[in-house]
Amino acid sequence: MHRDSIALIMCVLFCFLFYNVSECFYFSLSITFFMMHKVRTIQLEVRIYLFFCCCCCCCCCFFTFHSIFLLLLLPSPSMPASSATMSLADFQREIDGLAPGRYTLERTIGAGSYGVVIRAVDRQDGNSLVAIKRVNKEIFDEVILAKRILREIKLLAHFDDENIIGLKNVLTPQNEDHFEHFYIIMNIMETDLRQVLRSGQQLTEAHIQFFLYQALRALHIIHSAGVIHRDITPANILVNTNCDLKICDFGLAKEESDQGEYMTDYVTMRWYRAPELVMEDKKYSTQIDVWGLGCILGELLGSRPLFQGKDRVNQLDKIVDIIGTPSEADIDAVGSAAAQKYIKKKGMRPPPDWRARYPNASPAALDLLARMLVFNPNKRITVLEAMRHPFLADLHDTADDHIHYKLFAFNENEHKNIKDVKRAIYVESIRFHQQGPAGGEVVSSAVTAAPSVACSVSPAQPSPQPSNPSSPQPTAATANNNNNSNNNQPLSVTARGDGRSAQQTIEKDVPENENDKNFDR
Known part of the structure; x- marks a missing residue:
């Protein structure tokens, strides 16, 4: 259940709870007043209403605290449950199921709304460092977002040059019907x-x-x-x-x-x-x-x-x-x-x-x-x-x-819905495994x-x-025209230390502000 829905339910339940508690308190005072005046008999209707209010209070207390419990457990929208609730060990087990024994995960170096980026060691490539991007199933909620990932995979596979970030591997589930998340393995930079x-x-x-x-x-x-x-x-x-x-x-x-x-x-x-x-x-x-x-x-x-x-x-x-x-x-x-x-x-x-x-x-x-x-x-x-x-x-x-x-062709008009894009990503991963990089020639x-x-x-x-x-x-x-120039001066970078992948976070595009000024105003 969405966090906003739970918050709304909590608000309604709390108001109802407050109302019933007030009613109970009022009738309790009334009963005390009757008893103090030695009124031996309380009308049956009053007792039934008091019992009903007590039951409502118990139910409201249960559902209110249950909602609070869910609200505290659920992750925020910026970190989907599919990634937020998984530890590095969970990721390791998952990726071992796709590429047994090949990658040793070290630490998470980036996170976003649609996935995480992990620094890892590639055991089959001379223990080289790589960046592994896990793309969550939430990327398939919108066709535009899914196409963006497809476009990036196809282009990284098309180019194979030392001045362009390299695609080293794409890991997808073997069963296309259960294709919800996948991994993109790339070069890592400092x-x-x-x-x-x-x-x-x-x-x-x-x-x-x-x-x-x-x-x-x-x-x-x-x-x-x-x-x-x-x-x-x-x-x-x-x-x-x-x-x-x-x-x-x-x-x-x-x-x-x-x-x-x-x-x-x-x-x-x-x-x-x-x-x-x-x-x-x-x-x-x-x-x-x-x-x-x-x-x-x-x-x-x-x-x-x-x-x-x-x-x-x-x-x-x-x-x-x-x-x-x-x-x-x-x-x-x-x-x-x-x-x-x-x-x-x-x-x-x-x-x-x-x-x-x-x-x-x-x-x-x-x-x-x-x-x-x-x-x-x-x-x-x-x-x-x-x-x-x-x-x-x-x-x-x-x-x-x-x-x-070779000229690159996106062919994006062929992918009109999420199913088509998901299929294209799956096919592209198979093609990459068969042909490797430099598909563009x-x-x-x-x-x-x-x-x-x-x-x-x-x-x-x-x-x-x-x-x-x-x-x-x-x-x-x-x-010679630069006062600070020195041919032997090293480039000392105050780097993050964790390394940078091709895309550390996976976020939505940031559009123009809706209130942005127009030239005809």
Whole structure:
């Protein structure tokens, strides 16, 4: 029974109990009064009514305390009973039934409304650490939520690259008819860029270059498959203390050709939304991911978010105030008519002075930032152009330009109800076991590893040299305009310590506030 229903029943029973207790008290006084006046006979009706009130009091007491007992035992809605009432030992027994002896669970590192994430050791993979996400049956309460998990599984299985979080396994019950929960096993990382930025540690330009190049490389691969990530934020860029980086969380990703569901679901955190999204443009492209990464570059350079809007209208105000008023032609090319009219009424804002905002950044870094944060998506730098930018010249490998994945097809129109989605997840898990990752196939003839960089977690030791002499690494020349730059400075991350999975919590999308301002108000 739902907690709110129990609380309502408790309230009604308590009121009824209070009424009957009052009646009993009143008649008890009456009886005492009669006895004191030596009234020997009490009317039969009074005795019957008194007996009835006493019975009601007993029943109400029983049901009230029973309801209180249930209310205290039931978990809150944020932690479903299917996960909240299970211990780590329960999870271990459950997963041993699906993969006997393979995974040793260590501790829970995240929890949400629809599941938990557990740090574990994979005994069949050299005792490597993994993140195991248990998805509860509550995910099947809504088709949109179930599709999000299906989309993430299919995309993680489609890509197999070191800069994209990897899907290592999917465990589902063998009997499809009893398919209520399942496990997703992924790579585990030490922290994410959000935590790095919050830690307040000083990042050199060499660190920023390496983070940015890896993120661009991952986006290049994602876009090559015709997929828009749509949720590029610092929290979805996972890193290790040796500077390895992986993009995660594909639950909001869409095919570039699919433009039929704009604003029917959540699209990235407001601060990282491209102008075309803020202005309610019904058509957008992979360039929204470039804008999101440009916002992150600005945050890495200045240690604070660039566009901290409070609502949709205020977000557009922040963007225009910082990057300046676009030309009339650029305004007319983006967004709804109401949003275009709103910008034109605001008055002119001067072009940005990036040098004043980021005095320690190199000219090359500021030039790339300016090109990524262009109002008109058609004039915004592409991912491939950004990879070839002079700011990243020492890291750019021409072989990365030719990595392309087979076009990805969501085929979500085939899944019209929960049963269809559940069946698709089950089939996808079977396919993964048969084929393994990289179902999308790399269709490039030249594939190389991502470049390495001198990054260490030990402050007392100099950074090790890359084992591959052809892999570029940051030099003083690439960061000579940064007062804090030091090629041997280690990246010391104040990490959570438990590791970060591709998605630590499994929550509903956070939609726009219902009272959010509109441009036509």
